[in-house]
Amino acid sequence: MAEPGAVRRLRAVLVPLALAQFICSFAGSNMNVMINDISADLGTTVHGVQVAITIFLLVMAALMLPGGKLTDRFGRKRCFIAGLAVYGLGAIISAIAPNLAVLILGNSILEGVGTALLIPPVYILATVLYPDLATRARAFGAIMAMGGVGAAAGPLIGGLITSVLSWRAAFAFQALVIVAIVLLSRSITDPLPADRSRTVDVTGAVLSAVGLVLVVSGIQFASKNVWLMVGLLLAGGLTLVWFFRSVRAKERAGQEPLIPTIVFRDRASNLGLITQNAQWLVLMGTSFVTAVYLQVVRGYDAIQTGVIFTSATAGLLVSSLAAERLARRRPQRTLIMSGFVLTTAGIAVLLGLVSAYPTPWASIPGLLLIGLGLGVMLTPSVNIVQSSFPEDLQGSISGVSRSVSNLGSALGTAIAGTILIANPAGHSYAIAMITLAAIGLVGLAAATLLPRGKVAGAS
Structure with a gap:
C-alpha cells in the first residue's frame, strides 16, 4: 500500500494533467456555440467557423504522432511545458484576432500544435506513475472525465462567457487556465530520463x-x-x-x-483504437450538429445552447468519475460495449423527442444518455491501449492513441458539417445524427471482438 505522502504527490501530479486534457477538449467544442457571434464579428460564415474548428482538430491529429515521439527525445515534462506555452500564445492571438485568417492561425494552428506537444506526455506520465490497472483506471478516469467534461461543457462555459462578455473572452479564459496549469506543473517529476540519442x-x-x-x-x-x-x-x-x-x-x-510496427500487432490495442476513434467522432459530431441545429434552426443564443448541453456534461462527468469503481466490477470490454449501446440509444431518443416536441427540454434526455454512454467507455478504451505495451513504447503508443482519438474528433466535425452543408433545407440534421449513430454501431461491433479480460484488480 502506498504511503500517504506518495499518494498526495501523485494526486498533485494528476491535477495539472487532468486540467490539460480539459482545456484541450474544451477548445475543440466551445466554438460550437460561438458560431453566430464569430461569423458576425469577423465577417465570415458558419462554414468558415466550421473550417477553423476542423483545422484545429486536424492539426492535433496530424501532429500527435511526432508529438508523442518527441517526448522520448526531449522528456515528458519539457514537451508538456513547451506545448502549454505554444497553446497559450495561440489563445492570446485568437482573443485579439481581427479576421478569420488570424483566428485560424491562433486557434487552429498554434493551439493545435500546442495540444499535439502536451497531450502525449499526459497519458505517458499517467501510465508510468500508476503501475497497476486499478489505480491507472482511477488516473485515466479523472483525466478522461476532465477531457469529456471539457468537450461536453465547452458549449455551456463558452456560451456563458460569450453571452456575458464576448467570444474573445473565451480565449482569454483558456490562456488563464494555461497559466494555472504551468504553475501546478511544478510538482511533476519526469520518471523517465530524456534520451537525446533518439532520432526523429x-x-x-x-x-x-x-x-x-x-x-x-x-x-x-x-x-x-x-x-x-x-x-x-x-x-x-x-x-x-x-x-x-x-x-x-x-x-x-x-x-x-516514427512509429514501430509492433504497436499495430496487438489485437486488443488495435480494437481499442477503433473504439477510441468512434467515441470521439460521435462526441464531437453530436456536439457540432446539435449546437448548429439549436442556433440556426431553433434560434437559441449561445447561453441557451450551452445550458441544454449541461445534461450531456452531467452524464459524462458522473460515469467518468465512476471509472475506477466500474473497472473493479466489470470487464473493460463490457464497459465499452455498454457505452456504445447507451450512446446510440441516446441519439435515437434525441432524434425522436426533438422531432416530436418543439421545446428545448426535448434535447435533454437524449444528451444525458449520450453523455453517460461516452463517460462509461472513454476510460477503458484508453486503458486497454496504453496498458498493452511496456514503458519503452509508451511514447509511440500514446502518440498513436491520441492521434486516432483526435482524428475521430476531426472526422466527426467534418462528416457532420459536410452533411449539413450538402442539404441545408432538408432533413440534414437527422441524416447527420443517423450517420453518427451508425458509426457508434461500428464501434460497438469492434468492442464485441475485444478479449474477455478480467476486471481491474481481480486476481
Whole structure:
C-alpha cells in the first residue's frame, strides 16, 4: 500500500494533467456555440467557423504522432511545458484576432500544435506513475472525465462567457487556465530520463501528417466537388500507404521509424483504437450538429445552447468519475460495449423527442444518455491501449492513441458539417445524427471482438 505522502504527490501530479486534457477538449467544442457571434464579428460564415474548428482538430491529429515521439527525445515534462506555452500564445492571438485568417492561425494552428506537444506526455506520465490497472483506471478516469467534461461543457462555459462578455473572452479564459496549469506543473517529476540519442523520423512525420490532412480535407469537400473529394481521399490513402512502407523500410534498415510496427500487432490495442476513434467522432459530431441545429434552426443564443448541453456534461462527468469503481466490477470490454449501446440509444431518443416536441427540454434526455454512454467507455478504451505495451513504447503508443482519438474528433466535425452543408433545407440534421449513430454501431461491433479480460484488480 502506498504511503500517504506518495499518494498526495501523485494526486498533485494528476491535477495539472487532468486540467490539460480539459482545456484541450474544451477548445475543440466551445466554438460550437460561438458560431453566430464569430461569423458576425469577423465577417465570415458558419462554414468558415466550421473550417477553423476542423483545422484545429486536424492539426492535433496530424501532429500527435511526432508529438508523442518527441517526448522520448526531449522528456515528458519539457514537451508538456513547451506545448502549454505554444497553446497559450495561440489563445492570446485568437482573443485579439481581427479576421478569420488570424483566428485560424491562433486557434487552429498554434493551439493545435500546442495540444499535439502536451497531450502525449499526459497519458505517458499517467501510465508510468500508476503501475497497476486499478489505480491507472482511477488516473485515466479523472483525466478522461476532465477531457469529456471539457468537450461536453465547452458549449455551456463558452456560451456563458460569450453571452456575458464576448467570444474573445473565451480565449482569454483558456490562456488563464494555461497559466494555472504551468504553475501546478511544478510538482511533476519526469520518471523517465530524456534520451537525446533518439532520432526523429522527419520523413514519417511529414507523410503521416500530409496523409491525414488529405483524408479529412477530402471529406470536407464532399459537398462541393465530388471529384475533388475522390482525388483528395485517394491521395491521402496513397500517402498513408507510403508512410507505412517507409516505416517498414526503416525498421529493415535498422533505423528508428516514427512509429514501430509492433504497436499495430496487438489485437486488443488495435480494437481499442477503433473504439477510441468512434467515441470521439460521435462526441464531437453530436456536439457540432446539435449546437448548429439549436442556433440556426431553433434560434437559441449561445447561453441557451450551452445550458441544454449541461445534461450531456452531467452524464459524462458522473460515469467518468465512476471509472475506477466500474473497472473493479466489470470487464473493460463490457464497459465499452455498454457505452456504445447507451450512446446510440441516446441519439435515437434525441432524434425522436426533438422531432416530436418543439421545446428545448426535448434535447435533454437524449444528451444525458449520450453523455453517460461516452463517460462509461472513454476510460477503458484508453486503458486497454496504453496498458498493452511496456514503458519503452509508451511514447509511440500514446502518440498513436491520441492521434486516432483526435482524428475521430476531426472526422466527426467534418462528416457532420459536410452533411449539413450538402442539404441545408432538408432533413440534414437527422441524416447527420443517423450517420453518427451508425458509426457508434461500428464501434460497438469492434468492442464485441475485444478479449474477455478480467476486471481491474481481480486476481
